[in-house]
Amino acid sequence: MAKKEVKKIVLAYSGGLDTSIILKWLKNEYGCEVVTFSADLGQGDELEPVREKAFKTGADKVYIDDLREEFVRDFVYPMFRANAIYEGSYLLGTSIARPLIAKRQMEIAKIEGCDAVSHGATGKGNDQVRFELAYYHFNPGITVVAPWREWKLNSRQALINYAKRNDIPIPITKKRPWSSDRNLLHISFEGGILEDTWLEPPENMFVLTKAPEKAPNKPQYIEIEFEKGNAVAVDGVRMSPAELLAHLNTIGGEHGIGRVDLLENRSVGMKSRGVYETPGGTILREAHMAVEQITMDREVMHLRDSLIPRYAEMIYNGYWFSPEREMMQCLIDNSQQTVNGVARLKLYKGHCRTVGRKSESDSLFNLDFATFEKDQVYNQADAEGFIKLNSLRLRIRSLMLANKKK
Numbered sequence: 001m002a003k004k005e006v007k008k009i010v011l012a013y014s015g016g017l018d019t020s021i022i023l024k025w026l027k028n029e030y031g032c033e034v035v036t037f038s039a040d041l042g043q044g045d046e047l048e049p050v051r052e053k054a055f056k057t058g059a060d061k062v063y064i065d066d067l068r069e070e071f072v073r074d075f076v077y078p079m080f081r082a083n084a085i086y087e088g089s090y091l092l093g094t095s096i097a098r099p100l101i102a103k104r105q106m107e108i109a110k111i112e113g114c115d116a117v118s119h120g121a122t123g124k125g126n127d128q129v130r131f132e133l134a135y136y137h138f139n140p141g142i143t144v145v146a147p148w149r150e151w152k153l154n155s156r157q158a159l160i161n162y163a164k165r166n167d168i169p170i171p172i173t174k175k176r177p178w179s180s181d182r183n184l185l186h187i188s189f190e191g192g193i194l195e196d197t198w199l200e201p202p203e204n205m206f207v208l209t210k211a212p213e214k215a216p217n218k219p220q221y222i223e224i225e226f227e228k229g230n231a232v233a234v235d236g237v238r239m240s241p242a243e244l245l246a247h248l249n250t251i252g253g254e255h256g257i258g259r260v261d262l263l264e265n266r267s268v269g270m271k272s273r274g275v276y277e278t279p280g281g282t283i284l285r286e287a288h289m290a291v292e293q294i295t296m297d298r299e300v301m302h303l304r305d306s307l308i309p310r311y312a313e314m315i316y317n318g319y320w321f322s323p324e325r326e327m328m329q330c331l332i333d334n335s336q337q338t339v340n341g342v343a344r345l346k347l348y349k350g351h352c353r354t355v356g357r358k359s360e361s362d363s364l365f366n367l368d369f370a371t372f373e374k375d376q377v378y379n380q381a382d383a384e385g386f387i388k389l390n391s392l393r394l395r396i397r398s399l400m401l402a403n404k405k406k
Contacts, residue, residue, distance in 0.1 A: 093186030212350030229336030252279025
């Protein structure tokens with residue numbers, strides 16, 4: 001493949017081994033200006049050395065932008081209004097971060113007059129699809145440089161050798177033989193020793209959560225308030241979206257909540273093992289469903305629930321900016337107008353379960369109708385006609401089968 005003509009490029013840069021090598025490789029191979037962009041999505045102290053490291057490795061300009069509130073407000077919250085979950089376990093922590101990173105990266109490309117963008121996703125992974133579908137949404141004519149699809153550094157050892165030749169620090173050691181990605185919603189682990197699908201993840205790998213067996217012996221009760229499907233307060237204290245999720249991460253992590261070990265189906269067709277910690281997100285989804293139970297119409301809920309697998313696949317496969325996702329989001333958000341109330345949760349040794357829910361404004365639970373005690377509003381004899389009408393097709397089918405036997 002002929003090398004593309006590139007004058008100035010903006011690189012999505014984490015400061016890890018891969019993107020550090022990519023930064024140097026772009027300078028060496030393309031001889032162009034390189035602007036690095038790092039998104040603060042809640043990685044904690046991981047971003048502290050990034051600016052200095054980027055300049056030392058050859059960056060011409062460095063952007064580090066705090067996107068935490070935008071991330072939770074405009075990406076995590078809409079996804080959680082849909083109760084999205086991929087393959088029954090994965091709360092899409094990495095998937096939902098990529099469209100925001102790509103969005104800001106393309107904004108920087110426009111500001112800086114860059115004619116190309118680059119990322120550190122491999123040719124085997126999902127992230128290359130997520131990044132590039134978003135790039136083309138914002139600029140159909142942008143040039144994308146994907147080093148993993150161009151270079152001959154086809155192994156971890158080849159990367160390490162390149163780093164050594166170019167004086168790039170190597171962050172991965174034998175003590176931490178896996179890669180990770182962290183934001184406010186979760187931290188993911190993959191590769192290295194985790195490629196042995198029979199091996200239990202080592203306890204020293206986990207960052208956000210205590211081992212459930214070492215969590216407190218006393219349960220903790222919390223209350224989460226929702227307005228139009230969005231969490232707005234915990235235990236009566238109102239918080240911004242990012243503050244609230246960070247707070248739930250702390251509480252959930254203390255009780256060992258949110259660990260997932262999943263062998264997932266990647267969008268490119270292969271299976272891959274991912275281990276995830278999503279303490280706050282696990283609590284948030286449980287609480288949201290609890291408030292929906294008391295405020296959402298049955299048929300609306302069932303219709304929305306039927307769309308969850310498709311919606312989750314859109315996010316997982318990189319179609320956040322697609323017209324079908326936007327259309328579905330309108331339907332989902334309409335269903336959330338009455339999701340106003342409070343969920344009460346019990347947290348204990350890795351478990352999070354609903355123990356109460358209420359809504360002062362939109363409750364559809366009517367004790368006059370639902371009670372098992374004596375009531376004045378429901379004639380139980382009416383159920384006979386309802387059952388007979390609903391059983392009509394079954395009775396007709398039974399008669400037909402009986403006639404056939406004769």
